[in-house]
Amino acid sequence: MRDSARRREQPRRAPRISDVADAAGVSVATVSRALSAPDKLKPETRDKVLAAVAALGYTPNSVARQLRAGNSRLVLVIVPQRTNPPFFAEVLHGIDVTLAEAGYVLITGYMEGHDHDLRLIELAASGHVAGLLTVSGDLPNVGGRSILDAGLPAVAICADPQVAGLPAVLLDDERAAAMQVEHLIALGHRRLFYLSGPEGNYNVTMRQRGIVSALEAGGLSPEALIEYRGDFAFTGGISGGEAYLALSDRPSAVICGNDETAIAFVKTVRSAGLRVPDDLSVIGFDGIELADFCEPTLSTIAQPRFELGRVGARLLVDLLDGNEPGDVMPESGRIVMQGRLLARDSTRAVE
Amino acid sequence: MRDSARRREQPRRAPRISDVADAAGVSVATVSRALSAPDKLKPETRDKVLAAVAALGYTPNSVARQLRAGNSRLVLVIVPQRTNPPFFAEVLHGIDVTLAEAGYVLITGYMEGHDHDLRLIELAASGHVAGLLTVSGDLPNVGGRSILDAGLPAVAICADPQVAGLPAVLLDDERAAAMQVEHLIALGHRRLFYLSGPEGNYNVTMRQRGIVSALEAGGLSPEALIEYRGDFAFTGGISGGEAYLALSDRPSAVICGNDETAIAFVKTVRSAGLRVPDDLSVIGFDGIELADFCEPTLSTIAQPRFELGRVGARLLVDLLDGNEPGDVMPESGRIVMQGRLLARDSTRAVE
DNA sequence: ACAAGTTCTGTAATCGATTACATCAATGGT
């Protein structure tokens, strides 16, 4: 069977409800009811209509339906472009599965640049979209016009809930970062190199707090930590590695902002002849699959990526269903999940 | 400034064109013209209307516009879920950038399972979407109903163009796989282990051909190749590694279907005490960033991932603009791009 | 000052589906 031929048989224009009505010899109202409230029709009428629907291959035009109903089944998800795909892919998977269960479809809006973002702002304001999820701390904002101005129900996932005042599903970044430090202190490390992320980033700020308080709790002074700003990407791992190598008195352990950064860091210091974990311990963050396949296997903090996406999407669906925020989430406006330490080969006790 | 307060000031309902008309003291037609054909209005009328638009924060409802105009600015992109995120992320980036330039918005449809796919089929048939891109060889097809039945303009990227008869943008998989073999033969390898992908997959089939012909051209018999079916994921690399280890007489080189598989394969055989490239050479496929950060750095075939997405999206946009396929692409219906060998540390000449 | 032509703006039809209300038929009660 040649598919190209099959497609040519398709009518040039998609069948409308009136085409079905004509074919079945009923009114458009009856067709509409046959599809949305079959019980209200006499069985024989219903069957006649459904037969015509099947014969014509009719699918209701959802644009018209949406205009009339005033609501949409589309959810816009804002994602950072080109950053940490293995992490976001899994969060998106949780989102996608959950939205699908609730009958929503996902529009992915990559944060990219100004003109690009403007399109997303207009999309949100244009009535096409029912709600908004953001997995990015930065939100489209062009010329003082924010994507939030559209007033759509919105939920932040792993992103700063403060700026926007949005309900949020978050990792307990503070605790998770403290776990990194505690793990290293427990192994006897006394001086740490911290390869962090961009200034102003919510996750970075929260983790900073956790690190500081864990240092204190572990009896170390703030000077025990040398910080270097990275970017959550491979590039930051390389420059961070170079910065580490340039130190005259190198700390024995390194905390990385995410796994990709950690992997690039390890690669960089190894090329310079250092051995991990013999010469230094390295711990990552995120728990992407790959962290278990690199050399040495990477100790890290696993985030419940799928669950973060799932719970965030569920929350949005609840809000779209008309529930009040107070009914579906804690007073604080936040649902907080915990990271989990995966101690592997890249961290080791000091001799 | 408290954003939550700002949002509360928003009118409960988005302003309509008639609200603007009232505010400006003109008819709805004039408002519409002020936005779409400003030259046709007396400058003072136009300014009055635009002032009202700005004052109310009016954005045209694109659902109504779409219903009237009969066309949409949404493109549905079908992507495999949970497979090789680093690869697809970059292809998607090329697609997204290109669609954005042309004023389109991307809906990501992950291939997942039956109910999930049914939603995508209905989305395509519902008039919501202008066109279709697929980066997946499998297309949503539930109960004999295919997403292609909607008759949308569609383009395949890196995916089987045969089944669907779609215009396609492809990597020359046959040539690329031949390059893998040629590289290994040039290094003196005479027996190869081939960790391939799922049976029936277009890329797998084409590469198979390239491998066979390159073996022949290199003077090797087909028996020089031992094939093991993987899955383009980490798991396939592990099971493939175990299969390799179980061989009594192991080939000196291994060809992998993609980089993630190769990385997991390397990890597996190393845990068993084998050294790469001392004991065996391994070559991957795709050229994801990570391939240059693992240990040892991975020889691979780089795909022009961004360009594949870009060219595919451009082609779809041309078709949506009403161009005939013959005007914007070769007679064959295919645009073919070449891979590039990246020879790194995981492959080495036999002694 | 008036006809003819421009220029500008308003009225109303339209896109395709949903649904309140109207209408008509069938049923049951007395």
Place this chain on the structure above:
DNA sequence: ACCATTGATGTAATCGATTACAGAACTTGT
């Protein structure tokens, strides 16, 4: 046998924008 009630279906308004056409206002030429 007739009225009231229920059930089934049709008619037409509606969602919010665009645009063909109509009509008003304003020029210009004679």
